[in-house]
Amino acid sequence: MVTNPSHEAVSAHYGWRDWLSQRVTAVVMALYTLLVFGVVVWHGGLDYSVWKGLFANNAFKLATFLFMIALFFHAWVGVRNIAMDYVKPTGWRLAVQMVVICMLIAYAGWTIQILWGAV
């Protein structure tokens, strides 16, 4: 099979992957937003019993988890784009990106703690 080595050397695929993941995660979040909005309108507002009931429901927990993971991926692609545009020195940009990655992983841990932790 003949491949063009220059394509692989510059990793021409990761931009496409980011482009797609940004859109897939956006659709996931938009659908979840509709779901939560619908639930709130259905109940005519949010009191504690509705709120607690939602977070006791395993399907809602999984939907929320999916939303949060989509959010963290989406935030990563977006913030990395901002860093690539404005933070020119490579070292600083790397530092910013590492801080962002650590924050997002910590947020993912916090999300699991909230959804399935023993409160």
Add this chain to the structure above:
Amino acid sequence: MAASGLTIMAVLERRIVKPRPVYLNLLEIRQPLPAIVSILHRISGALLFLVGIPVLLWGVHVSVASPEAFAQWKSVMAQPLWKLVALALAWAYIHHLLAGLRHLALDVHVGVELAPARRSSAIVLVLSLLLTIIVAVRLW
């Protein structure tokens, strides 16, 4: 061959002698509406990452624990400063969502011509402000 080479040389030299004017005073350039929606998309995204995610996680964490915690969270959110934070985040979320939906439409080649692109960016700006006003009315 030699002639075209000379032409290229001439063009290159001209560029060096006479550079194109660059005017990048962002405060004085009148930005077109799609550009305003675009930069607000970026600003709202940054705001949602820096403030939105931690406030969202904190809010869910403290409010879901017990009826007392829920009531306490509600009283905290009733403070004017927190209302402003919630309102700013509501605008950021709504604008980011609507501008994102516009982006998805553009991706599938819907509304890419100049006039519809301008119209949809105006709709995004106005609709997100209107929805934010509705949120503000409900908050106060």
